[in-house]
Amino acid sequence: MTINNNLELLSPAGDIERFQAAVNFGANAVYLGRKTFGMRSSPLNFDFEQLSSAVKQAHQKNVKVYLTCNILPRNNEIPQFQQFIEEAVAANVDAVIVADIGLLSLVKKYAPDMEIHMSTQTGIVNYVAANELYNMGAKRVVLARELSLDEIAEIRVKSSSDMEIEVFVHGAMCVSFSGRCLLSQYLVNRDANHGECAQPCRWGYHLVEEKRPGQFFPIFEDEKGSYILNSKDLCMIDHIDKLAQAGVTSLKIEGRAKSAYYVAVVTNAYRMAINEYYRNPDKFNLSDEIRNEVFKVSHRKYCNGFFFGTPDESQYYENGGYIRNFDVVAVVEKCVDGKVYCTQRNKFMSGDTVEVLSPSSLPVEINISQLYDEFGNEIQTANHAMMKFYFICDLIFPENSVIRLDSTKK
Numbered sequence: 001m002t003i004n005n006n007l008e009l010l011s012p013a014g015d016i017e018r019f020q021a022a023v024n025f026g027a028n029a030v031y032l033g034r035k036t037f038g039m040r041s042s043p044l045n046f047d048f049e050q051l052s053s054a055v056k057q058a059h060q061k062n063v064k065v066y067l068t069c070n071i072l073p074r075n076n077e078i079p080q081f082q083q084f085i086e087e088a089v090a091a092n093v094d095a096v097i098v099a100d101i102g103l104l105s106l107v108k109k110y111a112p113d114m115e116i117h118m119s120t121q122t123g124i125v126n127y128v129a130a131n132e133l134y135n136m137g138a139k140r141v142v143l144a145r146e147l148s149l150d151e152i153a154e155i156r157v158k159s160s161s162d163m164e165i166e167v168f169v170h171g172a173m174c175v176s177f178s179g180r181c182l183l184s185q186y187l188v189n190r191d192a193n194h195g196e197c198a199q200p201c202r203w204g205y206h207l208v209e210e211k212r213p214g215q216f217f218p219i220f221e222d223e224k225g226s227y228i229l230n231s232k233d234l235c236m237i238d239h240i241d242k243l244a245q246a247g248v249t250s251l252k253i254e255g256r257a258k259s260a261y262y263v264a265v266v267t268n269a270y271r272m273a274i275n276e277y278y279r280n281p282d283k284f285n286l287s288d289e290i291r292n293e294v295f296k297v298s299h300r301k302y303c304n305g306f307f308f309g310t311p312d313e314s315q316y317y318e319n320g321g322y323i324r325n326f327d328v329v330a331v332v333e334k335c336v337d338g339k340v341y342c343t344q345r346n347k348f349m350s351g352d353t354v355e356v357l358s359p360s361s362l363p364v365e366i367n368i369s370q371l372y373d374e375f376g377n378e379i380q381t382a383n384h385a386m387m388k389f390y391f392i393c394d395l396i397f398p399e400n401s402v403i404r405l406d407s408t409k410k
Helices: 016-024 048-060 075-091 103-111 125-136 150-158 183-188 239-245 260-279 289-294
Strands: 006-014 031-032 064-069 095-098 115-118 140-142 164-171 233-234 252-254 326-336 339-344 353-357 364-367 371-373 388-392 402-404
Touching: 006 016, 006 260, 016 048, 016 260, 031 048, 048 064, 048 075, 064 075, 075 103, 095 103, 103 115, 125 150, 150 164, 150 239, 150 289, 164 239, 164 260, 239 260, 239 289, 239 388, 252 260, 260 289, 260 353, 260 402, 326 353
Parallel strands: 006 031, 006 252, 031 064, 064 095, 095 115, 115 140, 140 164, 164 252
Antiparallel strands: 164 233, 326 339, 326 402, 339 388, 353 364, 353 402, 371 388
């Protein structure tokens, strides 16, 4: 098997702040959406001016931008697609992500030079489908999340070497097949396939079966019910070498609805993991310091999804919530003459011990013994949203470094 030594790290961006976090912390490419035709309607997303500006910023740093148009469109939406794709061309995006074969044909019609990626929503699980989509004009296939590494490797061997393969490696997973779910639409009339999922798979349920006595359903419950549909989060940071050996081109992080802090930390962790793999591809062994970073964002319990076969423990029955031990409290603006100038994100106090996370670096722990407001007055707490402040420190941190506080130690 040929090892891919040029892995793409693909990060999510739900708005401009998340976009900048992805670019600053090591993404090779960013995927984002407009107000329409995207599978995430809850984030702010991008209007045309914001999209054009984001693409320009990304290209200045040699980062690509992929635009999502991966909904399953109805008849009434088709007439709006021409303007959507023409604006994508005008904004100079590098590729569009589509799930619908009809939209694939329209991209080729309205933007014949646009690179096309087929979304995981397409449900690609074999080399025949992958090759046919490649023959139809797709440059890349985003494989279904239900495939094993062995199946991915076979698709790689039995497809064109020019066809790129992308897989999700980190983030939330859907209980339905590659995200094609009707549960939300049936229960609350919010169409998951148009980016409006209410996530009913995360709700608590009580299971009742009155006509099949003697058939036992092994579920775990608490006083609030059972979370029989709730999947764990995916995490493949320990297996970068196996993904590369399977022939994967792009490692995709889920999370366009997640925070900028999440995007920054997870992107940074995978950037360092990939770099560590490059240093010794034959004996990749991820350090604990890098691995621990993915536990410092809000997350559910982790698993490896289907990569090593049908998972035995991919569901989490105890509750539908997240594990969250760290809070971002500030972002570094600049370091001048021994002073670290910051913008506040959450309340913290003089005397707190914090971690500072800089791009492509492990966190540095420091104690902030004194805080000063932007006018040089000593303060006890930074408790106003987005307030400017500084503290004294001999270390120099790059712009956009994240300052975080372990909430379990408050």
